[in-house]
Amino acid sequence: MPDPKSIGRYQVIRPIGSGGMGAVYLAEDPLLKRRVAIKVVKVAGEARNQAMLRFRREAEISAQLNHPNVVTVFDVGVEEEIGPFLAMEYVEGKSLGKHIKEKDLDLETSVRVLIQAMRALRAAHRRAIVHRDIKPDNILLSEEGRAKLMDFGIARTLGHMGLMPEGPLDPDLPPEGEDTGYAQTLALRLTVTGDFLGSPAYAPPEVLKGGEGTPASDRYSFAATAFELLTGQLPHPGSGLTEIIIHILQDPVAIPPDMPPQLAGVFQRALSPDPDERHTTLPEFMEELIDALPGPAHLRAKLFGALTQEDDASGMVSVSRFRASEQAPLTAAQETTDARLRKSQPVRIDLAEDPVASYLTTRRTQARGPEEGTNWLRVLKWVVLLFLLLQLFWWLAPALANFHWND
Template structure:
């Protein structure tokens, strides 16, 4: 890719916004419509892959078809002879939700306002028959004026499609993967809602995750076999909501994200505050499909115990058989084609190349304090929920306190992520470098989860235009968390 790129198609390049292993995103000016846009390009070498080009085109078609105020809009798709295919999108001046999480605790009312917009985007995608398959904070952009935009439909699929996933493969982010996906079931709106609930858990709990593991297989085993790990000081009412939203049986979860958020607002005691804030300014126009959307009254549910339903027992047996052997390639890291991920996705999509010990179902269960029964709610609460979800973040009068955090998140220097035990984390400045372990390509930086080999192996990090970095990784050999690459020449 030319270092002094002046134009992409008719779009005049202003500056580089970000660069990853699969491509780059530029801030450009559309001279015809006199507006700034973001232009996504495919890195040289990947543009020759027919499979990759097909997915690039598919992403643009799905994003354009959804046409929702809380989903990043695609304006144009083209092909530049010197660069290959490109996609032109609206420019969101802000930071991803993950930046807000890293900046510090987020007020529950503020968090629920953001999540409300995300729920609208999720509902619109589900109604259109589109499954995102990688819902997470990194894929939710928050503008400086407080509007949330769901982005990156590069691994999305339509419910009726069977052509995007290879047998035995999973796409997305392991920490946000629903238990049924690990058992070989198909992606569905329920799996998107599960990932959305994990995202909500992160936003409301300082980035903490409901499922953890010392290794990827321990993590997956915990997701399939165990209830979520909740903070010990979490009130039982809040715990009740999250346990339902994150239940390992999809039939026992919330049937829509809106009801989940409504119950969270009640549990956190912020429903009245949200209603008052929404009343301070006129609510944003409500999409027609939301006015009549069914908002069912949540039913009581029992905390998860060691007793499993027949469906859960069958899923567990199948999962043990699938994961007891070598899991090589279970999560694609983008090579050869099931997605076209940006740098934020590459940090989470992992190539599993080591055979783990056989998984065994854990007999232990997390015991929770007794949870009070939830009184059935009438649909009189629907108006407040709709104000919460439709009014959006811009309708409430507390933007200035968050703009400082957005600015800080957007301007934050490159930082490394704390790795899981048994794993390393590597970030390069600039990002998007190829990482080779023992001569085998492991992925692109930033990499939050890089498996540490049992025996020391050489590490080589390459990025075009920069000198290669070399080192060793092993149980007693560490590599720097942030590696400053040196330009060539």
């Protein structure tokens, strides 16, 4: 089937991605004269209705969040010959997943991207929205350096819009501690039937077993994304999806042998199979992660400052590479980890200024009093002084006129 020339009112420019069930096009909105990315799902029957429901949910959530680190959804609709479509903000850049494959982000940039993505996910959690599909491919990094969380299509609001039934996917789940090969059966079922919503490689055990997504499960997926970003490998490796799922359900996190012990401890807690043992908030995870990073102390200080600024939506962040001469000596383990993180020449990315931050900074400046007011006060003082001098001159003028100097 040839690519469409138009979708709804949007004029298609070119395709920018495709898959087995759909495609993404770059298009232009003729009314607002802006470029948009249009996601199309080519399905029929009940699947088409489900796709439309997901697109509508994604649009509603985008409108609720209205966050600078969340991809904005502009429109949803249906084209009879194409299927449901979703028009969203066009982000010129690459996904975090692609950056991981290309190994082109340095350590500082990677952590700053995580800080921005954390802010988006935290904003969703504050509105009782669970994303349920956090992974590197759903975090975009624009050429200007802004991280954007996308794809809330399977998100749910706590207490509403439940997409999966309570309890396990399989009613024959054995009692806890009894090993009957259930993990392998479940893994095979998930890969064959498609019952699972999300990305199993980044999902926690409780979700793989059929539990609904929660903020704790989102935090697990976020930590798995951070693990892959910093190490280049999944926390639960495998040659295929089945092996990965079995590893998640049965084995502890595969910590690289060269990872510093403190950093390993952070990830072991964040990726614990027990949700109650994980970090209770995203900032708590990020604080421990930054504190455990290899490298000089001033790097961690800068990242802690960025974390505070980002969380308060104040100030702007920028990324610059450190020269080797500025770095403090590393331990042997830290040197190995740092060398792996910098295996290829990382790109320099300036993380864009937060528009919310600019607004708040301006308001704070105004609250302290504008400089113009101070300038007017100085002018008024000079005018009063000049007036007094003139009054003194006119008062003394007659006396000076009649005064005779003695020889």
